Amino acid sequence: MSSIPHDHAAGHHVDHDHAHHPSGTMRWITTTNHKDIGTLYLWFSFIMFLAGGVMALAIRAELFQPGLQLVEPEFFNQLNTVHGLVMIFGAIMPAAVGFANWQVPLMIGAPDMAFARMNNWSFWLLPFAAVLLLSSFVVPGGAASAGWTLYPPLSVQTGMGMDLTIFAVHIMGASSIMGSINIITTILNMRAPGMTMMKMPLFVWTWLITAYLLIAVMPVLAGAVTMLLTDRHFGTSFFNAAGGGDPVMFQHIFWFFGHPEVYIMILPSFGIVSTIIPAFARKPLFGYASMVYATASIAILSFLVWAHHMFTVGMPAAGQVFFMYVTMLIAVPTAVKVFNWVATMWKGSMTFETPMLFAIGFIFMFTVGGFTGLVLALVPVDIVLHDTYYVVAHFHYVLVAGSLFAFFGGIYYWLPKWCGRMYDETLGEWHFWTSFVFFNITFFPMHFLGLAGMPRRVPDYATQFTDWNEVASIGAFGFGLSQLIFLYAVLKAIRSGPPAPAKPWEGSDTLEWTLPSPAPYHTFENPPQVS
């Protein structure tokens, strides 16, 4: 039978004989199939990425010139806050779960996720949460405007947009927790015979560790925002000094979640890069065991560094020094990973198709972001750079040029398996180069702005910061437009790309490439034998 082309990446390959299998809208609402659910997560995350991107462009449009031209300051703060929440909870995290859903069962030879129906619910909670979050723009008082970090006292005082945000965060947290339980159980219990833990592909390892981080810290975030809610409406004083509480305590609780959260956002991308580099260098990953241990070390250390987000709250020097040293320590296992990726390429037989371009771009620019993170780890430096644009530059380098670029690489890499068609390599390369150039135009100058003293989260700035702000805004619009190339490339591939072979990438060696392209709806119903 022919593949029915439609807007979703999972092909309709007739290996199944469900007479009762629903089609159309009901198929997508009731599916318990990991491929369908992976597709849903990925499209959802892309839509949220575009929504968050529009907010970013509004921010950059306002910041193009000093003065207030386009938006009121209160609305600007809402844009800032919701941009952060949408990108973190609506784009990056669901995209990572989408990759996990598609790839983890395929890479371990399992027929599906351990809890297929809970998997469906994990996804469908997200559009509901997204509606809550985005609709907060139109309620009285507007959306939450205290920054994505929701610090009190401000977050305790603002209007009902904050309550909608708190509920959205609860729901998204529940979705992440359920998804993580699913992923851990699948990986621990459902590997094909012969696939020991130390034979699992590194992408599976990074998601196993990420899932443990998620179940450890998402409940803490839930507690923190619940305390905000009760302070707002039920007379508690967790963060109210007059009632015996302390706003700084929120920062401790929040960042106890928040620091592991940033590693949650990057570890799956490490796994994707660890998959792509060996495939396109035609050489096994260098130092597999050390990569596993490095990832686990990063995860464990991530629990011990939270207060490096709080160096200026009035902490005694002893505390600052402890957190500075442990933060610098995380650079060690991270460097091990970077060295191993480079060592994988050393004397490899390399080609530079789009997935490899994104993976190599990731290595360069995540390293830049990691270096600026090391700079910020130094207490005397951070006292000056805290809440400046230097921080904004740092985290956009690691999250956009890091995490997001790895996701793009992963999409180009796996799209042939998911939908059975090759993407247009020229379009992919255009997408990479325009994204790479415009990303750097946007965010590199922010280092200068931060060093020069421009604060973050401001709708207006002193005139000496104008030039670099203009450059960054132009870059931002370029970067935004570049993502339309990606959308076009993906849609074109799905609709009319040339049929892809089972193994389009010569150097890939994981289980999914033993399957036809597109992967059949049900796979590995009998587990494969792994040598």
Next chain:
Amino acid sequence: MSDTKLDDPRQSNRTLLVKLGVVVVVMFGFGFALVPFYDQICKATGLRDIDNPDRLENSQVDRTRTVRLEFDANVHKLSWTFRPLAQVVSVHPGEMAQVVYEVENRTERPMTGQAVPSYGPQLAAEYFKKLDCFCFAKQSFGPHERRQMPVVFVIDPRLPRDVNTISLSYTFFEVEGN
């Protein structure tokens, strides 16, 4: 029990689900447990000790310098009048002094408030030793009650020499009474 994974995969999945669910619940509790944990650490380290009198180690009066003290009073969503009787006072470091604040509850109902101090520059907090202060306890007022309340303090002589002016600002918040 010798059910291997291959014999009963659904059972082992369910067992792991329960174990991981317990982790989730425990971590949620841990988040709330951080609240008393934070209080205990603050007490153990002596940080944020704002509702007890300070101890003064050095009571040598330094007559070679004077420090200008400016007093400020604010209310947060309260129909109270709150003012310092003296706006500015000059003291020598090490010299015990007293200033008085006056509060009037202008409403018809009994109310209780808590005053929270704030210092400018921020580092002055360490050197402004309060021996007695109405900010150490909640203050209850009957309807239309007016009261004067003292702050007895000493400026620690170790105050850096380049600090010549310190502002002490109180804000009264409403709290549940005793």
